Structures are given as C-alpha cells and as structure tokens.
Amino acid sequence: MKVLLTGATGYIGSAVSEHLAAAGHRVVALIRGAEPRPGRGWHAQVVGDTADPASLAGAVTPEIDAVIHLAPPSGDVDVDTAVVDALATPLRGTGRPFVYTSGVWVLGATGEAQEVGEETPTDPIDIVGYRPRIEERVLAEVAEGVRAVVVRPGIVYGRGGGIPALLVDRARRQGVPEYYGDEDVRWPTVHVDDLAELFVAAVERAEAGTVWHGVGESAVAVRDLARAAGRAAGVLAAPQVVTVEQAAEVFGPLFADALALDQSVSGAAARAVLGWQPSGPGAVAELAWGSYRPVEVFGAPDGTDAEAEVTAIRRLVAEVEHAQQNELVDRFLSVFRREDPVWTTGHGKRLSGFEEIAAFTRKVLPGAMTESTAVYDVERVLFLRPDVAAVNVRQQPVRQDGTRITDRPEGRPFYILVKEDGTWRVGAAQNTVVAG
C-alpha cells in the first residue's frame, strides 16, 4: 500500500515508517516546511502542516491507499476536526483505511478495575479533553465508506525515547529518580517497535469502526520505571515520589496530571483479533539495561546491525546480573562458552575451563547475595571482529533494594565475548576492583 503518514519524523512515526517499509508498503511522509527531510523507510514526501488544514488539501491523492495520522493534536478542536476532514474526505466511498492516533489518556484513571478494554467509555483527563470527540469524528467516516480505525497507544518506550526518557533526564538532573502523584501509580506501556507493528496490522486488516489499545504491559508500577530510569542515569538511589503540585511547577498542571494518572489498560483485543504479537523487552528492562543508557561502541562491523549486536551484548550482561542477584547457578553458567573459558575473579582467583568455573560458582553463589549484590552496566564495546567483542563493564555494589553501598569499591569487569551459533557468550572474563 502507498501510505500517507503524518508525524513521520517523530518518535513513533520514525518507527512506523520503518515497519511499514519492512512490510512492503510505500511511505509518503507528510512533513512541514519546504526543505526535504531525511527519513528511513520513506518512499516520498509531501509538504503539509496540520496546524493549517487548508495546506493538506492535495495530500491525499488518488494513489494514496491509506492514511495514518500520527501528528499530535493542535490544541484547537476545530483545527483538528478540519484536519480529519481534509485527510479523510478524499477516501470516502473507497473503503480505504484511515488510522487515527489517540492515546490511553482518553480513558482517565481506571481505578480498581483490572485491564480496561476498548469497550470502556472514555473519561479523558484535561490534557486530552476533546480527543474523544476527534475519535468520534474519525469513526463517523465509516458511514461515508472509509475504513476508519483508532489506535490508542499506552506510554511508549524504547529506542531511548518517549516519556520514559524524561524520567531518565530528571533522575540525572536531580540526582534521584522521581515519579509522580503517589506510590501506586501505574502506566500502561508499549515498546515503540511493537506499537509500529500494531499500526501495520491496523492499516492492513483492522475492520472499519474499530478501536485498539496499543498496550504491551497493562500496568507497570511507575516507581519501578523510576528506579530503572535512575539506573539508566547512573543514579542508584531510592526513587522519590513527587506530588502533582510540585510536578506542575516543572511540567505545567496538565502534563503533571497525566504523569500521575493511574491506569491499567488491556491490549488483549489487538493480540486476539489482529494477531499483534508484542515482543520487545518490558519497559523496566528496557530502561535499566537497554537503549536509555549510552554505550561507547568501536569497530562496529560494516554490513551488520551494530545496534542489534550491542543490544544482545547488553542482554548478556543483564543476564549475568540477574543470575547473580538471584543466585541462579545454572543461568550464571549459561553465559559462558563451554570450550575453555577463563574467569579471573575480583580477588584475582583464576578459574580455567568450564568445570572449574562451574564448581566455584556452585560453591560461592548460593547464599552470597543475602546482604548485598551488584549491578552491571555495559560502558564500552569494541568489536575486534564481527563475532568477537571486548566489553568494559561497570560493577557497583548495591543493597537488595537497589540503592548504592557507598563504602564498598566498584569493580571493572572486562569480558571477551564470542558469538557462536548466533549467541554471544563469555570466552574470557576478568574483574578488577577500583582501588581508592
């Protein structure tokens, strides 16, 4: 399909462009400003401004098979209604899809109810006050022969962006991770690449008049997201709750209310009906170990997806941490290659070969984490060859609640990783305590 995409340069739109192209569609990006813009996965671009609905008049040509409207609302209900008119009217009587992007904030606080579905009446918070009216306007196009569909994403994360990036930034600036409202606030979340797949599914096969929640995890405790954001920012302190009033001074009252909104929203319908299969890492894992933490990368091999390799390496190191923290001997051992691995511990004990490493781990790991444990963060990856990487890691001692133990030294593990049969494993490892 030839798909006109508004908001194509944005956080979600960039991912949607790539996934549409990967699925064989041709993306026509609607951009504002006359200068051509670079965009991965774009087939063509047209100029238009959603603040000026008249500028959209010629955007939906007869060759456009579908429209995905991702550009954010203007703040003026009449303007946004006119944008829908301009984009949907040329599709009338054709049965072509028009996918409108709303958001789960139109549902308001979901209270005690578990996993609210698409049938739940809207009760928008002020920041999205008139958005349900735009949804209705979009869905009214069904009567005019448009395959009108609404997607409501949860809080989008991944690729180091979205609202979670703000949590990381605040933790870095304040020196303590923050979350808003009260202790028990939960956000429905979705990985940006999973969400992009939902847009592909919606444009390809959602029935006219349907609404879909783009939600991978229905209710993630924001306190946990804040702790993980602190981790990404290198701030190992207990998260602090910030009142809505305090948050309003920083973000303004409307966004502060949104940050403090407690929701539990189901994305089950899209899975069951559209066959949507979200597969990205969870929001907490992505924040703590994924794209929100900068890694220096050297010697990235040509022709390979270096980002994917670094992600796989980060996951391996996250596995080291998880196995160690939870005293999981077999999982810890699974990170080593079988053939002649070597591990020199932080105390200078050299273990040669898998059996020696296994015997030592079985002896020391069980019971070792009762009072303290450690977190491991990848800081530098040097690809010596496409399948061999030298990895510098920072190891920090923490209490069981994740807060830093300040009177204990850090470690600087160094791993030589080898990729065999598509999986990175530790070939050699050495830890060194940072003295002084």
Ligand SMILES: NC(=O)c1ccc[n+]([C@@H]2O[C@H](COP(=O)([O-])OP(=O)(O)OC[C@H]3O[C@@H](n4cnc5c(N)ncnc54)[C@H](OP(=O)(O)O)[C@@H]3O)[C@@H](O)[C@H]2O)c1
């Ligand atoms: N991020 C989330 O967690 C989330 C959750 C639920 C719903 N949503 C909704 O998803 C949509 C996209 O969000 P996002 O996070 O991807 O936003 P974003 O990163 O801010 O991107 C906004 C996109 O819209 C374009 N745009 C803005 N004003 C425009 C105008 N007047 N005319 C034409 N294009 C314009 C921007 O183009 P420029 O490059 O020219 O600025 C950019 O491509 C929004 O409707 C948002 O409300 C987002």
